[in-house]
Amino acid sequence: MTGVIEPGEYLEFVWAAYGLTVLGVGGLIAFILAERALASRHLKREEDEADK
Amino acid sequence: MISYLANPKRFEAFARIAIPVCGGLALLLIAAGLWFGLLDSPPDRYQGDTIRIMYVHVPAAWLGLGLYLAMAVASFVYFIWRHNLADVAATALAPVGAVFAAICLVTGAIWGKPTWTVWWVWDARLTSMLIQFLLFLGYIALRAAIEDERLAARSAAILAMVGLVNLPIVRFSVEWWDGLLHQGATVFRADGPAIHGSQLLPLMIMVFGFTFLAGWMVLYRMRSAIMSRKAGNLQRIREAKA
Numbered sequence: 512m513t514g515v516i517e518p519g520e521y522l523e524f525v526w527a528a529y530g531l532t533v534l535g536v537g538g539l540i541a542f543i544l545a546e547r548a549l550a551s552r553h554l555k556r557e558e559d560e561a562d563k
Numbered sequence: 564m565i566s567y568l569a570n571p572k573r574f575e576a577f578a579r580i581a582i583p584v585c586g587g588l589a590l591l592l593i594a595a596g597l598w599f600g601l602l603d604s605p606p607d608r609y610q611g612d613t614i615r616i617m618y619v620h621v622p623a624a625w626l627g628l629g630l631y632l633a634m635a636v637a638s639f640v641y642f643i644w645r646h647n648l649a650d651v652a653a654t655a656l657a658p659v660g661a662v663f664a665a666i667c668l669v670t671g672a673i674w675g676k677p678t679w680t681v682w683w684v685w686d687a688r689l690t691s692m693l694i695q696f697l698l699f700l701g702y703i704a705l706r707a708a709i710e711d712e713r714l715a716a717r718s719a720a721i722l723a724m725v726g727l728v729n730l731p732i733v734r735f736s737v738e739w740w741d742g743l744l745h746q747g748a749t750v751f752r753a754d755g756p757a758i759h760g761s762q763l764l765p766l767m768i769m770v771f772g773f774t775f776l777a778g779w780m781v782l783y784r785m786r787s788a789i790m791s792r793k794a795g796n797l798q799r800i801r802e803a804k805a
Contacts (some may be wrong), residue, residue: 517613519606520612524613524616524673524674525601525612525613527615527673528616528670529601529619531666531669532666532670535662535669538662540780543784544779546784546787546789549791551787551790556794557797557798561797
């Protein structure tokens, strides 16, 4: 078991592909969580207003 | 199943269980897939270590197509039966599908450079996949551009259904056109997969891992959208009273 730990030809392409995938998926997850936080705050504010 | 989940309360109960299950399975499978794909599987005889790009490129490509199909089906359900939850699903699917299609295109270009010596060629597979990505962007842009919610939903649903035409072109382009730089099908073939078991295992683990991740993302977004619509309705009632 050596895989990508051992130096190999074109490994920089492999790391670039995985790095950009992490960036894309990570960015999307951050967007999804931020979207939820916004929706949650909006709903709480409106529910509080309705309770008044 | 679709009509059962069309009830918002049933969907809420389903999502409460499905979201953590999908998230947990995605984490486990992707961790296992990375271990097998990056460390345990051997380099390819011809492509060397660059074959490891396949373990993110292929799942992203399949999801780019699968999520579009799901978006078109949800759009169809909304268009015919006017069910709001189907529209919520289609809207939730679009950015997730766009990101996976983008990952497919970018990782494909990175894989193409050492393999074909070029980042990009305008062959049928690459071009039709780019169109697939643009269809997702078109859907998102169309929804954002029209202020009337119902008109936006209907217009976007039509675009999603029309865009279905591109799916078989992406899928069968490698069979319909000769002399493409992109390789032909290697997993779904009449005579069985054409790749070694040591490569097929991490590939399939990553495919399932990415699928559960996309499931988590879509269900999570759907719940956020439902909360947002609920807040919007309360706001409209409050403003009407004032």
